[in-house]
Amino acid sequence: MNTSLNHLPRRDHGRLTELDWLRVIAFGLLILYHVGMYYVSWDWHVKSPRLVPGLEAAMLWLNPWRMSLLFLISGAAIGLMVERGSQGLIRQRSARLLLPLLFGMAVVVPPQSYLQVVEKFGYAGSYLDFLQLYAHAYHGFCSDSADGRTCLTLPTWNHLWFLPYLWCYTMLALLLCKAGPWTRHAGWSGLVSGTRVLWVPWLVLALLRQHLMPLFPIRNDLVHDWYHHALSLSMFVVGMALFGHRDDRHGAWAAVHRWRWVALVLAVVVQISFQCWSDSYGDNEDVSTASLMALRVLSSGRQWLPLVAVLGWGRHWLAQRDSLTLRWLTQAVFPFYIVHQTATVVSAHWLAQQQWPLALEAAAVVAFTVVVCGAAAWLAMQVSWLRPWMGLAPKGPEALKTLKALNDSDALNESKALNQSKT
Secondary structure, three states, X not given: OOOOHHHOOOOOOOOOHHHXXXXXXXXXXXXXXXXXXXXXXXXXXXXXXXXXXXXXXXXXXXXXXXXXXXXHHHHHHHHXXXXXXXXXXXXXXXXXXXXXXXXXXXXXXXXXXXXXHHHXXXXXXXXXXXXXXHHOOOOOOEEEEOOEEEEOOOOOOHHHHHHHHHHHHHHHHHHHHHHOOOOOOOHHHHHHOOOHHXXXXXXXXXXXXXXXXXXXXXXXXXXXXXXXXXXXXXXXXXXXXXXXXXXXXXXXXXXXXXXXXXXHHHHHHHHHHHHHHHHHHOOXXXXXXXXXXXXHHXXXXXXXXXXXXXXXXXXXXXXOOOOXXXXXXXXXXXXXXXXXXXXXXXXXXXXXXXXXXHHHHHHHHHHHHHHHHHHXXXXXXXXXXXXXXHOOOOOOHHHHHHHHHHHXXXXXXXXXXXXHHHO
């Protein structure tokens, strides 16, 4: 397939292809991260009998900022939609986020929960038996731990927690934009312009971590998750602010690019400092208040500075790199997200029983997940009634243009091949 821009419909003015690429890359990393969760010692829905603790070091570098990147990009996308003056955004965004959530909780997530209770609670019933418990909100799968007695909440959204959180922030942003028009030159965007892009969000995250995190640990339950809300909403707002200055040579988006090297070096230094400092305490819980505050400041840097580096280098390498591949992946990434964790859990549970060599098993889990995701995305794109349940917009003029571009590109390639064969 020819991916030349000559065969692409013109993109809307102001579209940032680097954000499209970063969104695709972020969800790709999410797939690898969740495969890794199966093999590390941290608690997850199912666990491999053959753990690989060495993965934890790499995952600890990724963990602080991977979801913040997605909330930031989502904020930028909403800023673009509002600026375009798109009509019916509240209805459109509600459908795009809530319908996949309902579909996922009813169809996609239950296999994860079933295998979880099979492995962790020794459940011996069939999947159909479990579905009856799931539908009736059974709360009898409980365990005791150091934090007290905890029970598995059914039905559950598992990895789809991102959707209700994003819906809340999107609705809040759209309602506020109705009250006061959004412009790319909004004054508050200047808070993250210039060198402030390096330290103002870092300071905000440090304050949140210091004062809210001890009171409201992350739970992904939407109602009691106040620290998580403050954290994710901050990233969403920063995304709108960054995007609002995308054409300003002295604005926030230019600053992200200008300070990408500094952000990258600082991110490495902060990560190493945090790791060395935290390792010096080991399992000792007797940490002074000053040291705890310093660790939280460093931890906030581990979250923000990689984001600046990723965005800056993304703009440097990926700006204006549009292609048919990107167009397809931009559509496919939502179905990928919806089904990926179920594909990982099911394949990992089955492959663990086959006793393959560990490296082969892990590669097979990744391959199976990608294939299932690709098949799900292709099916969702082909079946009209399935599109909204998998997070895709109804087929419209832009989709038809892209489809025509694909067909024209293939036809051109066939014509070139035919001419070459004749000569």
